[in-house]
Amino acid sequence: MDVSIIIVNYRSWKSLRVCLNSIAEMVTQKLTFEVIIVDNFSDDGEFEIFKNEYQNFIFIKNETNTGFSNGCNLGAQNAKGNYLHFLNADTNISLEALNTLYETYKAHSEIGILSCLQIDKKNRFFNQKKLFPSVFQLFGIARFFYRKLFSKKLNKKFNTQDDLFYPDWVTGTSIFISRDWFEKVNGWNEDYWLYFEDVDICKRISQKKGKIAVTRNATIFHEHGGASRINFKTECITKTEVIISNHAYISNHFNGFNRNISHCFLLIGILTEKIILSSLSLFLFSNLKLKTNRYILKNLCFYYFSAIKKQTWLSPRSINYPKVK
Structure with missing residues (x-):
């Protein structure tokens, strides 16, 4: 198995259906992949409905809502792929994007985590010029002045010419990683229930000399907040x-x-x-x-x-x- 697509869900069934439909449309003989959906105890009766509707996908029910990291790790434990693609439930991905992530990752041995561009329903690209948190960047106003002060350095880091650029970290919306790297850093850190787990895994990979990269040659749709703002x-x-x-x-x-x-x-x-x-x-x-x-x-x-x-x-x-x- 080449790639395991792992999606953690919590009551974001409407968005998840769109995501799964986009994956179900993929037809390829070059790339073998499986889809694993870990439901973090939505407990709303929808799990069995989706499991019956998407019988080619693997559905795992978490007995409690133990957080995003734990859900991702549970999915990885049941995955067969040499590469893992962690994908949010409120996304929409094409075969071209998945192929680009796969081929780009294999072509660049220095990369630990690879992500891609993200666009919202208003066709706006998400900001992916991410820096690791520091004592000088805990608040929005501090981050603003930091970026102004070091604008030349940051512009060089986040150039707009190459196919790849290298932020400090990428969001958990789309994280493509080899099983070797995933095991090298012991997976997702379950200290975090929600948020900062993506920053953390990127930090640990960077500490082991792996690069965090974003390819401009692939774009996914991201609704944003599909599960975190349901009520x-x-x-x-x-x-x-x-x-x-x-x-x-x-x-x-x-x-x-x-x-x-x-x-x-x-x-x-x-x-x-x-x-x-x-x-x-x-x-x-x-x-x-x-x-x-x-x-x-x-x-x-x-x-x-x-x-x-x-x-x-x-x-x-x-x-x-x-x-x-």
Whole structure:
């Protein structure tokens, strides 16, 4: 088997159907591939319907929602391919794009992870000029000034001429990786329940001298937020997890003073922001975005209390959280 396409799903059935239909249309004799869908306990009755409808694909039901990383690892454990293509459920891929990823990866032995261009429903390309987080880039305004200050260096790094460019990391929307590299870094880090797991795996591959690359010769459609914004409660949870996973990443990849100061900056900055926005929401009742901040603030207060009590920055939803004494 050449490629195993692995898709983790959580109640994003409408988007998943579009994705699976795009894959089902692929007909090729040159490339052998399988499709594995790991459902993270959607528990809504749709799993069996899809399993019966797409009988040529492999469906795996996770007994709990143990997060994106765990779902990806579960899919990889059941995969037969020499290469693994982790793909979001809210994407649409063509045979040409898959072939390009496969051939490009094989032609460049220096690449650890390969991704491609992404376009949304308004035909806008996603920004893929990604840099690893640092103490100077924890907040949007800091990232803005950093990019302005080092604009020449960054423009050289993200040139617009070559077929390949090399960001620090790529999103988990589309990650093409060999089984050898996947096993070399022990797969996805299950410290993360949602978000930053893509940054983390790219970081670990970079530390082992593998390159992170994006090919301009392949493009996939990405709806974005198909699973993380299905309702108000889910949106509040996922936005909280972005912040929590940022702390987990800092804990895993920052050292000494930088680690401590980054945790402090992030904690103080986020709480200050959420307190201000939550206060505004008391006066602007109709603004749903402001209301979201009240729930995120409540979630974060529980999280920071738990972090102090348990002495860990991991999310309580992380599969590794119970292992922490």
